[in-house]
Amino acid sequence: MRQALALSLVALLLGGCASDPADRDISGTWINQSAIDAASKGGPLREALQAYGPxxxxxxxxxxxxxxxxxxxxNVEGKLLGEESGAWKVDFYGSSASELKRDGKQLSQAANxxxxxxxxxxxxxxxxxxxxxxxxxxxxxxxxYMGGSWKILSGPGEGNTVQFQPDGQVAGLPGADRYALCLAGDCASMSGGNDNIWLQVNGQGNTWIFARKDKELEIFQTVNTALADEMPSFTPGDRKWLLEKQ
Incomplete structure (x- = not known):
């Protein structure tokens, strides 16, 4: 009886030790789910990305x-240095290093x-x-943020059901078969704080400004207020579509 109990305890200890490396392993792909959760509440996309990013x-x-x-x-590549006390440092060749640490099912990036x-x-x-x-x-x-079914309340295709797919395809929106949301960079700088979306059909497309509030999605034409030799500066023009999430 005592021998069986001892063997059980040894097995438990060995099992716990064997799981430790896996618990600390940070290999794989990790995404900023907090930013996604904030955006999915139906507010401005850029605000969510800025609040929980970059x-x-x-x-x-x-x-x-x-x-x-x-x-x-x-897209920034770095060299992963050895682990120390559960933390991993990433060296970015001269710039400040980042520190990564796994906490259960999450990966935290320390502030710098x-x-x-x-x-x-x-x-x-x-x-x-x-x-x-x-x-x-x-x-x-x-x-x-874009999933589910949307109904066009006003604009071309009024009454249509629109579906934005996770792979960037869109169905039911006249004049568009693909879309892309602006996350950062020049497309964000050119829109003066507004969210924007790229809509294209057969490989040709344009930038549109959108505004999301709860279940409503407004898509506006863009007006470029910059001079010909300046970087484009887009402001909302006429509203093209009003969609409601079903």
């Missing part, structure tokens, strides 16, 4: 000693002089093999 996705390979992240504009503390969750939405970094975040965001 980084959107980490891709870590501990075996190869590599770590990279994207903020929606830049340039960025606040940020939290990431393991990506669960599948992406095609070879997809660029950021694809996991993008698909999860598109599903949460």
């Amino acid at each position: 980084n959107l996705e980490w891709d870590v390979n501990t075996r190869a000693g590599q770590a990279r992240y994207t903020n929606g504009f830049e 002089d340039n960025e606040p503390e940020q939290v990431f969750d393991r990506a669960s939405v599948p992406v095609p093999e070879g997809a660029p970094i950021g694809a996991s975040f993008e698909r999860a965001l598109y599903s949460a």
